[in-house]
Structure formats: structure tokens, C-alpha cells
Amino acid sequence: MDVPLPHLDRPFDYLVPDTLDADARPGVRVKVRFAGQLVDGWLLERVAESAHPKLAYLEKVVSPVPVLAPEVAELARAVADRYAGSLADVLRLAVPPRHARVEKDVTATDPAGATPPTATDPTPVDPRGWRDYPAGPAFLRALTAGRAPRAVWSALPGEDWADRYADAVAATVAGGRGAVVVVADARDLDRLDAALTAVLGPGRHACLSAAAGPARRYRAFLAARRGDVPVVIGTRAAMFAPVERLGLVAVWDDGDDLHAEPRAPYPHARDVLLTRAQLAGVAALVGGYARTAEAQLLVETGWAREVVADRATVRARMPAIAPTGDDPHLARDPGAASARLPSLAWTTARDALRADLPVLVQVPRRGYLPSVACADCRAPARCPHCAGPLGLPSAEGAPACRWCGRVAAAYACPECGGRRLRASVTGARRTAEELGRAFPGVPVRTSGREEVLATVPAGAGLVIATPGAEPVAEGGYGAVLLLDSWALLTRADLRAGEEALRRWLAAAALARPGSAGGRVVVVADGALAPVQALLRWDSAWFATRELAERRELGFPPAVRMASVTGVADAVADLLAGAALPDGAEVLGPVPADEGRERMLVRVPRARAAALAGALHAAAGQRSARKAADPVRLQIDPLSLF
Numbered sequence: 001m002d003v004p005l006p007h008l009d010r011p012f013d014y015l016v017p018d019t020l021d022a023d024a025r026p027g028v029r030v031k032v033r034f035a036g037q038l039v040d041g042w043l044l045e046r047v048a049e050s051a052h053p054k055l056a057y058l059e060k061v062v063s064p065v066p067v068l069a070p071e072v073a074e075l076a077r078a079v080a081d082r083y084a085g086s087l088a089d090v091l092r093l094a095v096p097p098r099h100a101r102v103e104k105d106v107t108a109t110d111p112a113g114a115t116p117p118t119a120t121d122p123t124p125v126d127p128r129g130w131r132d133y134p135a136g137p138a139f140l141r142a143l144t145a146g147r148a149p150r151a152v153w154s155a156l157p158g159e160d161w162a163d164r165y166a167d168a169v170a171a172t173v174a175g176g177r178g179a180v181v182v183v184a185d186a187r188d189l190d191r192l193d194a195a196l197t198a199v200l201g202p203g204r205h206a207c208l209s210a211a212a213g214p215a216r217r218y219r220a221f222l223a224a225r226r227g228d229v230p231v232v233i234g235t236r237a238a239m240f241a242p243v244e245r246l247g248l249v250a251v252w253d254d255g256d257d258l259h260a261e262p263r264a265p266y267p268h269a270r271d272v273l274l275t276r277a278q279l280a281g282v283a284a285l286v287g288g289y290a291r292t293a294e295a296q297l298l299v300e301t302g303w304a305r306e307v308v309a310d311r312a313t314v315r316a317r318m319p320a321i322a323p324t325g326d327d328p329h330l331a332r333d334p335g336a337a338s339a340r341l342p343s344l345a346w347t348t349a350r351d352a353l354r355a356d357l358p359v360l361v362q363v364p365r366r367g368y369l370p371s372v373a374c375a376d377c378r379a380p381a382r383c384p385h386c387a388g389p390l391g392l393p394s395a396e397g398a399p400a401c402r403w404c405g406r407v408a409a410a411y412a413c414p415e416c417g418g419r420r421l422r423a424s425v426t427g428a429r430r431t432a433e434e435l436g437r438a439f440p441g442v443p444v445r446t447s448g449r450e451e452v453l454a455t456v457p458a459g460a461g462l463v464i465a466t467p468g469a470e471p472v473a474e475g476g477y478g479a480v481l482l483l484d485s486w487a488l489l490t491r492a493d494l495r496a497g498e499e500a501l502r503r504w505l506a507a508a509a510l511a512r513p514g515s516a517g518g519r520v521v522v523v524a525d526g527a528l529a530p531v532q533a534l535l536r537w538d539s540a541w542f543a544t545r546e547l548a549e550r551r552e553l554g555f556p557p558a559v560r561m562a563s564v565t566g567v568a569d570a571v572a573d574l575l576a577g578a579a580l581p582d583g584a585e586v587l588g589p590v591p592a593d594e595g596r597e598r599m600l601v602r603v604p605r606a607r608a609a610a611l612a613g614a615l616h617a618a619a620g621q622r623s624a625r626k627a628a629d630p631v632r633l634q635i636d637p638l639s640l641f
Helices: 070-082 087-094 100-106 136-144 161-174 186-200 214-225 236-240 269-280 293-300 311-317 334-338 343-354 428-438 485-489 496-508 529-536 539-553 568-577 605-624
Strands: 029-034 037-042 150-154 178-182 205-208 231-234 246-252 283-288 305-307 320-323 358-362 372-374 390-393 399-401 421-423 444-447 461-465 479-482 519-522 559-566 585-591 597-604 632-635
Touching (some): 087 236, 136 161, 161 178, 178 269, 186 231, 205 214, 214 231, 293 539, 343 461, 343 479, 343 519, 428 461, 496 519, 559 568, 568 585
Parallel strands (some): 150 305, 358 479
Antiparallel strands (some): 029 037
8 A cells, every 4th residue: 555654665455346347457556544534555466365354445446557567576576675675665756647638548449558679670789899808798798698797897987888798788779678877867768868869760769757748658668667678767766667578787887876876765776776686587787988886896705707908908098187286386386286277187178279179177066256265274164153154255355154145354364373264166157157257259068057058069168067067078178177076085975086087087088198198187186096086097996995895984885884874762673673694693773864863774785675774674563552743764875974
């Protein structure tokens, strides 16, 4: 039943009246009477008899279309158990809301008449796109042969990842099976949509995305459920897509936080797809320019094999990358160390523009000037009265607090005693204005939240973009400048270094190869581990290092960790009623938002299922007692702090 109460997270038996016998098939939406109310539900199974002596009747079959596939129901149960959630919550994510008009149009023919995909695809699979990866052609052959290879793919710089995914999907379809591919956002979805249309032809795949609107999304879902298309691609809404004879599940850029569902029980698309691959015994592909610690764990445990290029190929394809910390000009001008656009970055951009090549500038924030910091040590400037952030200098020439409005006339940095202030993070729009003045006559474009550009033309031009909004340039960028790198590296987050490297590699991958004049400048110290990984284009090395450090410290994914957030009494009540497995460590509390606190429970990965079960059972006990204060449960949350 669609009831968000943990203690009711189990199937219930109902009698099927003769009038509903034909329509009451497994997978249909129904309405039942429960506790005096009419509630929605799913018909999971028809059985001959029940252990309960007295049963009520089904009230209504909402629609005779069996939208819940048996494989998806099994997957939803596994995901609910993994994340200590309820099946009803997962099914709400797995099956889009019903759209009656679309359903009537689509099901004019027999709704059960699904036709499995066949191996009659007219387009042969060309393995040449994967020839730069020694294991790539073998991966495609295994997909065509109907086997279940599992790969972690590190894409080369300049690689058209959408075409490579289209090749893998085409190989799967040629073997008579279907595929599900999940990407992070609408722009990536558009690229993959175009690539699949070129390889498979029109009408051979469906796009599932919440941004498409209720009608289009439900139409695409029904097309997949009926077997009209063998391939489904989409954002995280597609991770549960029903596909006949599934043969491949794939996710691109699994480190993007858009893959994490913000609604309970907060599943991650990568983990859902890997669970699906395990349950169904199908192939899996996890790809990206960067490699996450979770993907590295798959390689180290032998669950998947890495598909990478040799070092000679990497060096030939990558642009020339340099950190500003190694700039020889710093020895002659120590003040250049605090410059936002060091001379190396400025000359690199100038040379690219003179060569009639576009320049990409990545800045971590949009807007103008969010905050200021000490010009010497870069410590954030805070108000001495209320600890609020200081803003631009006031009319008196001193910084003013954004919270209380007081002027900090005698401000001194508490870390180093410095009195000079500088922009902490200058946003994309302010950067565009500054560079437009520095390079007069050069067209300047911005790409960010207000408008995300997909492509930009060749020729001299400046493109100012926030991370994740970098457009593709025709022929590649002549220069890529990665500014304000410290803003990514100094975040209070377990994944700060991993996320910074992922953002940098995604931008640097758009540059031309070094042999064609492509250059990348990162405003950072070259001794930092993420910068070293960028310089060598070796995200696997960084992921190995990151995973080893997390094993030593006891952080995910080396262990399984649960977050319990709520008011102090509610958190204590839930943990007191949970039969935590042996070896569980309870950490905290730490402050959370709105007067709540957070406790962390850590267990070895072998005890992960026991931890999720114990927490779900404890939540069910509180639900049965009608405890007033809610508690939020998350397994392996993206942020621990």
C-alpha cells in the first residue's frame, strides 16, 4: 500500500471480486480499504489462498495496465532494504504518476502485447571508437555475444563519451537485449539522445526525465513497459525503467551529486543500477573522465574490470597542463601568488586568442562577489560582532557585515593579522566583465544557471562557465583556465578533493590536445594530490589513494555508514530501539540544521544489510507508537559533515 509508515511496509492480502478478476493482474494500480480509508496500492501477486481467515475485497482497479514490472518490483524491494526505506517510497520513485489521457492513447492496442527486442538491428557495431582502450573492443564483443561484462571506464581527454555509450548500447541491442543508461542532467541527456539516434535510428529508444513533463514522461515509460523500445536513457528517473530482456545498465559521471535522489529513501543511481545488474545478471558500465572511490572499490574487489587507455595514448590526447604554483614569475613577484589571474593564466589566454582559438574559464560560482577573504592567507572575513560574512567595502572604505550591517573599520584577520581583503569567490558574471575589459573586442559568453550553453563556435572568444555548465567548443578550446580552485578544495566535505578533480577533468577534457596547441592552467599548488592527478590525467591513481585513506579513517565506501538526523530525543529513541549489529560504532552527535542533531552509525560492509534492517525495524517501532518527532535515515549520505 502507498502508505509512508515503516511499520506497514509489508504486503497485505485482499480478495479479488469476480467483477475485477480480469483486470486484477500483478503490476496494476489498485485501491483498497484500510483502517476505514481508501488508499492506493499495487497488486504484487495473485495466489489461490491466504493464511488470514478473514479478508476484505479490492475496491477498485485504477487501471488494467500492469505498469509495475516484476523485475522492477524485485529491484525496488532490494533498494528499500539497502537504504533502510519502505517499498512504497521506492515505488513512488520507480513508476511515474499515471496520466489517464496518455494511457488511453498508448494502450489502444493490447497493453500486454510487449515485443522483446531482437537481434535484427540494421546498423553494425563499429568497435573502432573503442580502439584507444585495449579492453574496449572485447567489451563490445562480450555485449554482442550476450555475456555480462562489468566495466569501469576512464574516458580520454577529448573523448565523445556519448558516442562510446551509443556503441555499447548498439552492441547490446545487436545481441537481442535492451539497455538502461542514466546521465546526470538534461544537457548530457540531449547529447546521448542525439548519439543513439545516429547509431540506432529514430524511434529505437525512449528518454525518461522528470523535466520532460508528466505526459511525455509517462508516454516514454509506457513505451518501455510495453517493449516498444529496447533502450531507455534518462536522468536518475530512468534508473528503474522497465526494459524487456535487459542486458546492460550504464551510468555516466557517477560522481555527480545529481545522481543522488533527494527524496526518501535517498537512493543513488549508481548503486541502484549496480544492484540491478547483480539481481538480473546483466552487464554494467560505469564511466567518466574522473573515477570515484566507489568505482575504484568495484575494481579492487574484482566486481568490475577497468577499461583504460595506455599511458602513451593518454599523453598524446591530453592538453598541456600547468599549475600556477610552478610559475617562475612568482620568484620575481611574490605578490603574484595572491593574484586571481596570475601571469601564466593571462598569457595562456592571450596566446590562444591570438591564435583565433576559444578560451574556457571555469569559476566555481555564478553572480558577482559573494564574499571577501584575507588577501594574505585567504581566511574568510567574518564580522567581529556577529560572525556574519563581510561584504564589499562600504562608503567609509571599510568592509560591512551582510547580517548586522555594522562596519568593521578596524578589521584584522584572526589567522594572520592581515588587514588587506580580496574577493573570496568572484562569480561568473563579474569574471566575464573583468576579462571583457582585459581583452577588448573579444566576444564573451557566460554559461551557468540562468542559461547553459551546449556548444560555442570556433574562433577567438571567452567562455565563462560554472562547473558542470561548460559548453563544447567546435574543434576544442585553445586554453582552459581553472580559477579559484581553492574554493573547491577547501570545502568541509569528505569528497572535496574528488569533486574538485572531477570538475577540473570535465573542463580540461574540452581542450585540444597539447600537440594541437591546447593548454590548461589550474590556479593551484602543483604539490596537491588532486592537482597531481590532473597534471598526469590519472584519476585512477587518485581514486586508489582516496580509497586507501578512507579505509584507514573508516569512511565510505570502505565501510557502510548510516546517518540519523532529528531532534535529540527522537534520535536517541530510535538508536535505543535498534538492534545494531556487532561491531557497530555510534559517532556523534554533531549539529544539523534547524536545531536538530545528527548521529552516525558505522559498520563493516559485511554487516551493511544487518544495519539497514535494524534501523528500518526501529523506525517501524516508532511509527507504530505514533512517535511525534520524525527522524531522517540515510545510508552512505553524500555529505557526512
